[in-house]
Amino acid sequence: MIARAWRYGQHVLVFAGLMVTWHLLTTSMNDPMFPTPERVWQSFTRTWNDGSLMEAFRDSNGALLAGLALGVPGGIVLGMLAGYFRIIDRILAPYVNMMLVVPMVALVPILIIVFGLGTSSRVAVIVLFVLPDVLVNTRGGVRLADRQLLMMARSYGGSTLSVFRTLLLPTAFPSVMTGLRIGIGRGITGMIVVELTLVASGMGGFIMEALGRFRAGHMIVMILLIGLEAVVLTSLCVLAERRVLKRMGA
Amino acid sequence: MKADGGATVEVRLDGPPPEGVTTPAGAPPSARRIGGGSAGVVEILSLGTGTLAWELSARLWDLAWLPPLSSVVAAADDIVRDGALGALSSTAYIFLLGMVTAMACAVVTTGLFTLVPAVHRLARPYFYMAMAVPPLAVVPFFMLIWGPSLSARVATVWLFTYFVMAVMATEALEHSPRDLRDMALSYGGSRLSVLRTVAIPAATPRLLEALRIAVVRGIKGAVNAELIIGVVGVGRLLRSYSAGYRIEELYATVLLVLAASLITYILIERFEYRVTRWERHG
Amino acid sequence: MARSANAAELGPGRSIGLTLRSVRHGYESEGVRSVVLDGLDITVDPGEFVSVVGPSGCGKTTLLKTLQGLSRPWEGEVLVGGQPAWKVPAGRVATVFQSDCLLPWRRIWRNVVYGAEMAQRRSHRAKKAEVQALLEQVGLGENADQFPSQLSGGMRQRVNLARALYVEPSVMLMDEPFAALDGQTQEVMQAELLRIWALHKRTVVFVTHRLDEAIYLSDRVVILTQRPTRVHSVVDVPFDRPRPLEIKRTPAFNELLDDVWARLREAAGSTAGIAR
Numbered sequence: 001m002i003a004r005a006w007r008y009g010q011h012v013l014v015f016a017g018l019m020v021t022w023h024l025l026t027t028s029m030n031d032p033m034f035p036t037p038e039r040v041w042q043s044f045t046r047t048w049n050d051g052s053l054m055e056a057f058r059d060s061n062g063a064l065l066a067g068l069a070l071g072v073p074g075g076i077v078l079g080m081l082a083g084y085f086r087i088i089d090r091i092l093a094p095y096v097n098m099m100l101v102v103p104m105v106a107l108v109p110i111l112i113i114v115f116g117l118g119t120s121s122r123v124a125v126i127v128l129f130v131l132p133d134v135l136v137n138t139r140g141g142v143r144l145a146d147r148q149l150l151m152m153a154r155s156y157g158g159s160t161l162s163v164f165r166t167l168l169l170p171t172a173f174p175s176v177m178t179g180l181r182i183g184i185g186r187g188i189t190g191m192i193v194v195e196l197t198l199v200a201s202g203m204g205g206f207i208m209e210a211l212g213r214f215r216a217g218h219m220i221v222m223i224l225l226i227g228l229e230a231v232v233l234t235s236l237c238v239l240a241e242r243r244v245l246k247r248m249g250a
Numbered sequence: 251m252k253a254d255g256g257a258t259v260e261v262r263l264d265g266p267p268p269e270g271v272t273t274p275a276g277a278p279p280s281a282r283r284i285g286g287g288s289a290g291v292v293e294i295l296s297l298g299t300g301t302l303a304w305e306l307s308a309r310l311w312d313l314a315w316l317p318p319l320s321s322v323v324a325a326a327d328d329i330v331r332d333g334a335l336g337a338l339s340s341t342a343y344i345f346l347l348g349m350v351t352a353m354a355c356a357v358v359t360t361g362l363f364t365l366v367p368a369v370h371r372l373a374r375p376y377f378y379m380a381m382a383v384p385p386l387a388v389v390p391f392f393m394l395i396w397g398p399s400l401s402a403r404v405a406t407v408w409l410f411t412y413f414v415m416a417v418m419a420t421e422a423l424e425h426s427p428r429d430l431r432d433m434a435l436s437y438g439g440s441r442l443s444v445l446r447t448v449a450i451p452a453a454t455p456r457l458l459e460a461l462r463i464a465v466v467r468g469i470k471g472a473v474n475a476e477l478i479i480g481v482v483g484v485g486r487l488l489r490s491y492s493a494g495y496r497i498e499e500l501y502a503t504v505l506l507v508l509a510a511s512l513i514t515y516i517l518i519e520r521f522e523y524r525v526t527r528w529e530r531h532g
Numbered sequence: 533m534a535r536s537a538n539a540a541e542l543g544p545g546r547s548i549g550l551t552l553r554s555v556r557h558g559y560e561s562e563g564v565r566s567v568v569l570d571g572l573d574i575t576v577d578p579g580e581f582v583s584v585v586g587p588s589g590c591g592k593t594t595l596l597k598t599l600q601g602l603s604r605p606w607e608g609e610v611l612v613g614g615q616p617a618w619k620v621p622a623g624r625v626a627t628v629f630q631s632d633c634l635l636p637w638r639r640i641w642r643n644v645v646y647g648a649e650m651a652q653r654r655s656h657r658a659k660k661a662e663v664q665a666l667l668e669q670v671g672l673g674e675n676a677d678q679f680p681s682q683l684s685g686g687m688r689q690r691v692n693l694a695r696a697l698y699v700e701p702s703v704m705l706m707d708e709p710f711a712a713l714d715g716q717t718q719e720v721m722q723a724e725l726l727r728i729w730a731l732h733k734r735t736v737v738f739v740t741h742r743l744d745e746a747i748y749l750s751d752r753v754v755i756l757t758q759r760p761t762r763v764h765s766v767v768d769v770p771f772d773r774p775r776p777l778e779i780k781r782t783p784a785f786n787e788l789l790d791d792v793w794a795r796l797r798e799a800a801g802s803t804a805g806i807a808r
Contacts, residue, residue, distance in 0.1 A: 109488050109492035109504075196389070207387065211391075214394065438621075447646070447650075
């Protein structure tokens with residue numbers, strides 16, 4: 001018991017220590033580009049109160065939702081097809097491999113030319129970022145299902161749908177969730193990449209504006225917010241996965 | 251998406267399985283092989299069909315945003331003459347600088363974490379938090395501190411690659427096989443020689459995998475850095491061509507980046523393949 | 533535990549004897565001491581092949597650890613060639629485990645020299661030629677350049693054996709080395725072990741669950757009791773060497789087997805965990 005409390009206590013100590021160090025360092029540096037914790041907190045309260053923080057958040061995340069709504073199902077469907085049908089896998093392979101290895105960010109200027117400077121280009125970028133990882137993980141999950149088991153189920157007269165539901169889905173589920181988790185992370189990156197480079201709106205735009213006005217505190221607040229969103233969303237994925245697995249009796 | 255032996259456990263793009271954390275995304279799953287692996291007829295046909303479809307549809311429908319492949323290739327020739335390769339080499343330069351510094355830091359960190367597990371335990375949450383933040387978001391901050399300089403760009407590449415390398419390398423060394431260690435000790439080996447002859451060789455496959463993933467992220471980091479900080483390099487080219495609506499040149503630049511990334515990746519993968527030959531025999 | 537580099541009597545290759553005298557040992561977990569060995573007395577003469585059998589959990593592994601010198605007993609003495617076990621220089625006592633523990637990234641011949649490398653008695657620039665002869669002895673002359681993943685279980689265990697032999701130990705400890713192999717390979721390996729052992733006649737302490745293996749291989753069989761463990765009895769194996777595998781089908785062998793089986797039942801207090 002005490003041992004456990006001490007373990008947590010150590011973490012608390014480290015955190016406190018880091019905070020104190022941050023404060024001391026930045027206070028002694030007295031450089032507006034390295035804000036003190038208090039400064040950052042001030043920035044936070046100010047942008048929260050005047051709504052600019054949340055407005056940027058809503059703006060970007062609207063695009064994120066749209067992008068996920070397209071990218072995730074698309075990735076899952078394609079991934080399942082690729083996992084089940086070797087031929088589809090092989091047809092898609094060159095393109096997906098390239099999308100995984102090559103920095104997708106290089107395509108952003110092209111997408112902007114195609115979709116213009118509005119929200120649709122941001123959504124398109126997010127889809128591009130999300131889809132490959134979801135696809136690859138879904139495919140991996142489907143391929144985990146033992147071919148022989150599938151044949152066995154079919155031989156007992158199981159319809160494609162019931163085989164899908166009772167065998168493929170449970171086996172593939174953890175991988176699909178991993179893909180979703182990674183995809184969301186990539187989606188968040190995609191969400192801000194356009195805003196940071198070419199179309200200054202939303203959270204990325206917020207950061208760029210803070211850059212232009214040399215407001216380090218504002219920048220840090222937004223960076224932390226983005227990080228927080230990433231952690232929260234992926235944690236939710238993990239929790240959701242655990243609950244569903246429990247329901248399935250894993 | 252070549253055959254991964256069928257029996258691989260779920261396709262994990264992340265090295266360690268940190269729960270609830272954005273994993274270092276954008277890396278191919280460890281068991282896969284592309285490029286150097288089997289490029290079968292179907293794959294080549296698919297690629298070929300895609301290229302053909304591009305060319306035909308571009309000519310047929312005369313879309314403003316889709317130049318025919320042939321004119322893109324012609325433009326590629328132009329941009330190379332204009333110094334695109336120089337831009338590429340400046341990108342490569344920050345890539346290398348960033349990766350080397352990140353690797354050095356990762357080696358130190360890993361050594362520290364392995365020798366003093368308490369530090370690892372305490373630092374772990376912060377590492378995972380650091381990995382959760384898209385490095386992209388931090389780039390403007392680097393610009394704030396250092397201006398649009400080399401340091402800012404190198405720091406970006408560093409940020410993209412350091413955490414992944416440190417975390418995966420520590421993981422790799424922590425999982426050194428106990429039975430082999432015990433055997434070495436039973437013959438009278440010192441802790442150092444056991445580290446040298448057992449822990450490190452055993453960790454090598456995973457270390458190389460970490461390197462491969464880091465390289466992919468490093469390339470992303472370099473291109474991202476230049477896109478945002480946009481003073482020199484391919485990123486700047488991308489920006490200027492897109493601003494000037496010079497579409498063929500833009501596509502050509504993208505193809506250049508694509509080619510360079512693919513080549514780098516294939517090289518690293520081949521290297522990894524050769525060094526881990528002992529895993530695949532029998 | 534410091535290992536002294538002295539001990540002229542323990543020169544490479546010379547077989548030596550072992551003595552355990554009133555050894556008491558066990559382990560500690562969360563402040564509670566559990567006794568495993570309780571007054572163990574065993575003597576092994578130089579060049580003898582002795583098997584140790586006993587019910588599950590009777591502390592055979594603990595016993596081996598004390599002989600290796602990796603663990604000092606709470607009470608009593610463990611002497612290897614007259615010296616306390618923990619003082620014996622590295623490589624005098626070689627252990628062959630059930631798991632072959634080969635380094636998968638090294639070729640076979642490099643695995644064989646690994647033990648000596650760790651014991652620091654040969655430079656790790658040992659030549660392949662030096663190893664070749666030993667590999668031929670264990671029947672792996674063709675495999676020097678291969679990797680462990682290319683060999684079968686039995687072959688890998690032979691490499692394990694070769695590695696132990698390479699350090700020219702005075703004592704070999706073997707902890708159920710054939711248990712992970714299939715039945716036929718086990719028998720083949722037993723015969724092979726005797727053949728190889730006959731070449732150098734080192735002192736061997738062989739731990740096993742299988743009574744037929746114990747009897748077939750050794751000069752004497754030591755039967756241990758249930759925990760807290762001491763020696764129940766020691767049985768002489770009167771058969772001449774060399775011993776062909778067929779000896780296992782003879783009436784004399786099976787009578788001895790019954791005898792040891794009965795003793796073991798007594799020692800265990802039940803039949804759990806004993807394999808004939």
